[in-house]
Amino acid sequence: MFKAINGWTKAKMLKVIKARRYNAAAVIGEFCAYTTPNGNRCAVGLFIPKGHGGSSICGGVYDLFRAHPELKEVMPLGVSALTKLQKVHDHCSVHINGVEDRNAKEAMIEWVQKNVG
Numbered sequence: 001m002f003k004a005i006n007g008w009t010k011a012k013m014l015k016v017i018k019a020r021r022y023n024a025a026a027v028i029g030e031f032c033a034y035t036t037p038n039g040n041r042c043a044v045g046l047f048i049p050k051g052h053g054g055s056s057i058c059g060g061v062y063d064l065f066r067a068h069p070e071l072k073e074v075m076p077l078g079v080s081a082l083t084k085l086q087k088v089h090d091h092c093s094v095h096i097n098g099v100e101d102r103n104a105k106e107a108m109i110e111w112v113q114k115n116v117g
Helices: 010-018 061-067 069-073 079-091 104-115
Strands: none
Touching: 010 104, 061 069, 061 079, 079 104
16 A cells, blocks of 8 residues: 655545546557656656646656656655556556556556556
8 A cells, every 4th residue: 555645645646647638548659758748647647747748758757866866845745656656557558459447647647446446
């Protein structure tokens, strides 16, 4: 079980995820992205402040925090938990015959409900 940090609560996290416009994973081509050109945001991208340069970073959570350590102060979870949440999102971007195998928004909501205290 992970604890929310930086003033976040499980309820606040779920509100942000539920407000996500898209159900699909945030991908550019075959790669997940923190923010896509159409405004879709991945699991971690949802918590990057709008307009912050971190949303254009390519790579994992560790890469994001290495390039923008200030983001650690605004994220709702620590690196380990965010990495796990991101993997839930990324799994939804796997295509089977051109169709996403899971709804990314639902998968993220389910993960937070089960894993954040």
